[in-house]
Amino acid sequence: MKFSYEIVIVLGLAACSNPTKEAPAGTYYDxxxxxxxxxxxxxxxxxxxxxxxxxxxxxxxxxxKTIDWSRELDLFLQADINKQAYQSSYQKNRPDSLTYEYSLKPGENLPVKQLRVELDSATRQPRLVKATLRTRNSLYESERNVWLESDKGTIKHYHIEGFQQLAWLDAKRFLIDGEVTQFSEKTLIWKK
Structure with a gap:
């Protein structure tokens, strides 16, 4: 009986705790x-x-063939919203069992405004990832729209475009678009 009573107390305390501080990791797609x-x-x-x-x-x-992939895909890492501080900041939508959609709740001020992840039905790996990141303050504004497509879990096309603007200068647009056309023979996964 003492064991059951302790569980009830622990569960009661957990229910009263602040969900933004103690939300479990993994709330959003990883x-x-x-x-x-x-x-x-x-x-x-x-x-x-x-x-x-x-x-x-x-x-x-x-x-x-010489690309620093950490740098090249950094904005996709920045688009990850599965962070402890973000746990209650996004509205979730699941239009189907293979799609995750997240949009920033009104009143929240975080860089990732929207994220959509569509999974491949066979591999359960992302086949499409789209995100919008926006930063604005009194000196600087930027927007980055990123998307990537994968085939059997391996990136085959990625696209990054947007603008950055200092308060006293015109906006400068930027673009990066990469299409993976061929893997080496040793590690052949697919060829276009």
Missing amino acids: LKSYIEQQISQLQKQQPTVVKQSGFGNDKEQQTT
């Missing part, structure tokens, strides 16, 4: 783990990527 796994995999495989980048009116395209 995008960070997926992106970190992709970074590790892409660093090892060094696939060929057709990459287009631009800042302002300057644009260039190149085909390369």
